[in-house]
Amino acid sequence: MSTKLIIISVGILLVVIAILGNRTGSSDKGFLGSKLVMFFGIIGVLMVMYGSYSSELVNFNTQMEQVSIGNKLKVSGPVDVVKVVSPIAQDSVDCRILTMGVYPKGHTKDIWVVIRPTDDRYYPQSDHTNTSYKRDGEWQVVTRFGGDKGEAYDLIIYEANAAASSFFSTTIANWKEKDEYPGLQLEEMPAGAKELERLVIYTSKNCRGVF
Known part of the structure; x- marks a missing residue:
């Protein structure tokens, strides 16, 4: 698995933990405190955004790839070899x-x-x-x-x-x-x-x- 996929997967996991941690039970209180819920949620969303953005950026750079040409050898006559x-x-x-x-x-x-x-x-x-x-x-x-x-x-x-x-x-x-x-x-x-x-x-x- 690539680094980008790992970042996205961990980000999704943190978001899920934040959502579940905010769910209330009979005591009307989630098993995670509000600060932890907010922390996991923000970090998770940022990781998903970063992983997705970096992947799109790599694809964009690939599509826009620019190459240079070095010195060229002059070839004359029929070509008989690669x-x-x-x-x-x-x-x-x-x-x-x-x-x-x-x-x-x-x-x-x-x-x-x-x-x-x-x-x-x-x-x-x-x-x-x-x-x-x-x-x-x-x-x-x-x-x-x-x-x-x-x-x-x-x-x-x-x-x-x-x-x-x-x-x-x-x-x-x-x-x-x-x-x-x-x-x-x-x-x-x-x-x-x-x-x-x-x-x-x-x-x-x-x-x-x-x-």
Whole structure:
């Protein structure tokens, strides 16, 4: 259960306690004093409002998410492999960027961007489609960083079969539901994901706590 749901649940519980504590019996007096009833009621309502508001705010920020674009690699001639065109190796990037690339004609597998920060764990990236958007020989996906300024990241491109793609999508969905993003260890990476390209980039600012 996410932190937001816990806050809302506790808030509802406090409101219910306040309502029950204010009920009178044969003695015409509730089992909670009026001050406790008011305290539980106010705290409960505030917690429900805060939990609901923070959830709506997160959804609003997601819908309004802005991304930047790093330096771009010039590609000429026919494309015969899946390749990153932005950002480029050793680039310094914003906290939230659009990773873009190209793919050859007839390529049918899903393309995934996975970042590996200094904690040595792997974080598959996605936007609302959960896979990189592909069209007319080009692909792109929103990529998010959460480390310190100047932290090094491996930006890794994978092509994935249906099973591997489903694993990444399910993993991200579970992380979002729990509001926890522990990353994957190397041995947890699905066998159906094949690494195609890896480059090192750096964050240009402090990105901790941004997402």
